[in-house]
Amino acid sequence: MPWTPEHAATVRRAPLSKQRGGYNCDDVDRYLQHVVALMRARREVPSAPLSGLRRSPLKQGYSPAAVEALFGHIADWQSELAAPKRAPAEAMAAAVPQRPYWTPQQLDWVRESNFRPARGKRGYAEDEVDSFLDRVLIAMTKGEELPDIDSVRFYPPRAGRAGYEALAVDKFLDDLKRLRPILR
Known part of the structure; x- marks a missing residue:
């Protein structure tokens, strides 16, 4: 020692x-x-x-x-x-950041997500939710980390505009936080 x-x-x-x-x-x-x-x-x-x-x-x-x-x-x-000392080649390999790989099933799950309309219930503006999901899909396609899910905020739809049911969107975001890529 x-x-x-x-x-x-x-x-x-x-x-x-x-x-x-x-x-x-x-x-x-x-x-x-x-x-x-x-x-x-x-x-x-x-x-x-x-x-x-x-x-x-x-x-x-x-x-x-x-x-x-x-x-x-x-x-x-x-x-x-x-702790065993790493060989220089192993140390270099460990220093290279691994890129996340999102499976086709994960991409399909996000792409095919749909939410009920917020008829008389608390809702989020559709365009804001759709825009965020587009950023998620772009990140997944490029093999990048997902946008920060904890800091995303959606506003209620404007008067006369359609909105998604807030509880369904919140549940989807909770599930999305638990989604993990394959590192390679």
């Missing part, structure tokens, strides 16, 4: 505050001494034994939030150091 002296120093000097009902200080200190010794020996650090640490509801101990945060940092470091 490529532990550095900075890792060990960070663990050794960790500012652990005390509070009533915290982790037993002796247990935590003993585990942290073990961690520092393993780091200096460049060996793997076992996962933190939170379930094995004693807590006392009445006595002073190390703050559970501080202890758990420090143990979380140690686990993150362990994961980073244990």
Whole structure:
């Protein structure tokens, strides 16, 4: 393990505050001494034994939030150091952004969507909804990410104009948000 002296120093000097009902200080200190010794020996650090640490509801101990945060940092470091190093070609391939591929069935689903007229119900202006669906279809055809569905807003139809039933459009947008492309 490529532990550095900075890792060990960070663990050794960790500012652990005390509070009533915290982790037993002796247990935590003993585990942290073990961690520092393993780091200096460049060996793997076992996962933190939170379930094995004693807590006392009445006595002073190390703050559970501080202890758990420090143990979380140690686990993150362990994961980073244990991650296999990629070959340069693999790293380059991973750096190339993948383009979404929308299947013909997904395109057909959007293209063939139709909404009930908003007769006497809350509705959205047809031209605004149709325009948004056109942008969605263009993005899908070009292999791009969809327009931001969460920020799209439709207005009620103008007097004398037709509109789509708002609930049906909202349900369609919810389904569209869950639609995922194939990345390639």
